[in-house]
Amino acid sequence: MKDLMRVNLSEEFKAKYTKLLGDRADNLFKAIETESQNSFRLNPLKNNYQNVQYSLDKPIDYSKIGYFGDIDGNSIDHISGYVYSQEPSAMYVAEVVNPKADEKILDLCAAPGSKTTYLASIMDSQGLLVSNEINNKRARVLSSNVERMGIKNAVVINNSPKDLEDGFEGYFDRILVDAPCSGEGMFRKDPDSVQYWSPEYVEQCANRQKHILDSAFKMLKDGGTLVYSTCTFSPEENEENIAEFVKRHQEMEIVPIKKYPGMEDGRPEWGYDNQDLKKALRMFPDQFEGEGHFICKMIKSGIAGTTKVRTFRNQPTKVEMSYLDKFIKQNLSEIDLTAIFKVKEDLYQAATFDTRFKKLHVLRNGLKLGELKKNRFEPSISWMLELKPNDLKSVYELDDDQFAKYLHGESVMIDQDFSNKWIGLSYQGKLFSWGRYSNKQIKNVYPKGLRK
Template structure:
């Protein structure tokens, strides 16, 4: 049962718009959220995904602000995260409201070559942005929490996002280290989480005004840094999953007061049908749970109309970058190995070498070398082996793959594979050697072809104890 702190109710009554009822707000806070997903268009189109799942009884209701987002019925929500298609990266379990910020960021016809996601984990918005970028350009995904960086990378790898570079910093450093570098910035700021009570009944149990004030101080500092990291003419989207104006509108107005000639608020009233029902006078989206039967959320779109002065001196360049560009011979050898498996090496991304490791860097990353330390850049393709290369799982999940070259597993075989077991297989396959296995013509991972079976090559940390067929 939801627990709403009386102090929170007294406070939020001052912020709720006049046309909305506090009684309706309290009622909706006690309702369970509708399950929602976003189809991963890096792997499959929404139309093809629906065609796969509708025969199983899945029913899809479109989410108005995300063309690849859907509310679901007709399935077991408890099994959603364990089903083959989720593990395979065909969809992301994502609350509907959290799909708003990337949609707002990409509302214009502008093509972004370089995007910063300032607070990325667990990766729902990062992978949504990667899909909107179609794996082109460069997406820097930052996460301050050490424990959440691993989760972020796992989701990026599962969803086949290859244009990312992960950093592990306090988001307040980007204005200094990446001054006016990015075409677009998403700041989904740490917040008090007032809008998440439908998912977490205890979210507001210990609500205190003093905590709100402290969080808002941090948000203002993050906002300044994000704006400084943005190029003139670029777009900044600021979002939270909280409801009070102190963490939302007031943070945006603070930025406007700091840079009055460089900040323009962009109205989101026409972002989707009925967006005006949640639009403030400034053009921000202030989504209360009862408006769209969703989590509470806040989204503001801000254009940087002109350059600003650098607040801090340019930092010294980072030294000893451990990667070098692959030679033509090394590149051709890697292309040949990938082609033999039905995989394609993207022409716009850079093949890099570190010791005996082969990495694929995002397009345009060279310009950021030395600017700051990166936790992980792009994806690891392979290690040099005695007789060629040992391909990595994340490469199979991210690189373009010829469907005809994927050895198709049936539903039960796919379950067995994801549970780390060898798969009995007598169908058409190469006589021996490394192969790609998949489901629905989309890769699940690597295996070794042996007489009568496929020997499992799934990394041990990806082996599941439980896999369902949804």
């Protein structure tokens, strides 16, 4: 039996779910007062990605890369992007989306990035992943997680769903709406959030979700897939919203989702008796080893036409490219970079050159390679977190003491010579930063915002 903790559920909340669930409601309330189940997943984009310090003895059935267990956010596995902490129920969402490598995918409400980074791991750096977050502060967290996981085919944007409608009508093959919700399914993981719950708040969330779903419909290709998910129990935000959505947009068909032990059918009686809602999926913590979740998968009828793409190119000058070429020749093995473009003084390997994105607030388009400075190029940590050891001419393995000092912002003295200036730094075999070598010293270039 898991340890009990105190979650102060309101009487109004209890009355609502007692009416909906009958005798089962007490089991749900008790489950909410137990400790949540922690889990993490691996990152297949990394070199030798299963080589982590955490036990892989408890795999999650419905995730190819998920495991039960705790991780330390200060560990090298986390810092270098080899692992991502994500609760078990949420892992299944990306598996249901099931993106294909050559597709255009939209994660419409993407922060903090758990589902975006999972989608990217399935796509294996192919196709286009657009990760949007309306809140600027959360969008920056999303961008930092995309960086840490070494993702190069993503565009991170900070816009409202409404902003995207006109330019991206019928554009995406698959769209995930992991909608902002009342969060009832996460009460035991975040007990403080209980205080914000009210019937009015649930209704407010449901209304917001309706608009987000309508925006998603406009941007989805004919024949495309829309996956809607929430971390709440609320019928208003789940079955009711989906029933109303497919009634408004009769081109949308609810399709079955494979259900693993503990997963349950959606409830037609909670969605105007639409029997197709049985094909949706619910996870309740009294029956499932994870938090509360709802997932519904829908297909848009029709056959997709060709999407016209107009491109832009903010190319560096020949002189600027020569600085990058010189850096590559001196510090990297044979590596072929394409789709290079310039934003202010930064050089990126673009995920897309589609002009539609010029109208948006883009935080990251593909992989940031580094910055042009006076007569030289300096690499970014984003690039290091995407590279493999074989891509580098020189890699230095730090010991425990050196690693702690470097994370703290200190330079490191070494007993080794390198012929090149910029070297990869690794710890426990995992690349995590550049180092600038000079006279048996590795000068610290670790970003100040990441130092510990």
